[in-house]
Amino acid sequence: MLQNDITFFARFEPDILAGRKTITIRDAAESHFQPGQRLRTGRYEDNGYFCTLEVISTTPVALNELNDEHARQENMTLAELRQVIAEIYPGLDEFYVIAFKRIS
Numbered sequence: 001m002l003q004n005d006i007t008f009f010a011r012f013e014p015d016i017l018a019g020r021k022t023i024t025i026r027d028a029a030e031s032h033f034q035p036g037q038r039l040r041t042g043r044y045e046d047n048g049y050f051c052t053l054e055v056i057s058t059t060p061v062a063l064n065e066l067n068d069e070h071a072r073q074e075n076m077t078l079a080e081l082r083q084v085i086a087e088i089y090p091g092l093d094e095f096y097v098i099a100f101k102r103i104s
C-alpha cells in the first residue's frame with residue numbers, strides 16, 4: 001500500500017475537502033515540505049488516504065505571531081487555533097505554516 005506524506009486528525013477532513021482549511025501549522029519535523037510538492041494526505045487515526053494536496057509554501061512562524069488570518073485559513077477562531085496547537089505541541093514556540101491547495 002502507498003504511504004501517505006502527511007496526515008491530519010480525522011475531524012479536519014471535511015474542512016480540507018471543502019476548501020475551508022488551506023493551511024496547517026506543524027513543528028520542525030514536518031518543515032521539509034517544498035512548494036509544488038504533491039502530498040498524499042491521510043487521516044492520522046487510520047492512515048486512510050483522502051486527498052492529494054499541493055504545497056504552496058512553507059513559512060516559519062512563532063507562536064506569538066499567529067494571527068486572525070492564520071485562524072481564518074484554519075477555519076477556526078484564533079483562540080481555537082491556539083488551543084489546538086497547545087494540545088498537539090505543548091511547550092513549543094517555533095512552527096511552520098504549510099499552505100496548500102487540494103488537487104484531487
Ligand SMILES: CC(=O)Nc1ccn([C@H]2C[C@H](O)[C@@H](CO)O2)c(=O)n1
Nearest residue numbers: 007008009012024025026074084088
Ligand atoms: C501527528 C500530528 O501532529 N498531526 C497533526 C498536527 C496538526 N494538525 C492540524 C491541527 C490544526 O489544524 C493544525 C495546527 O497544527 O494542523 C493535524 O491535523 N494533525
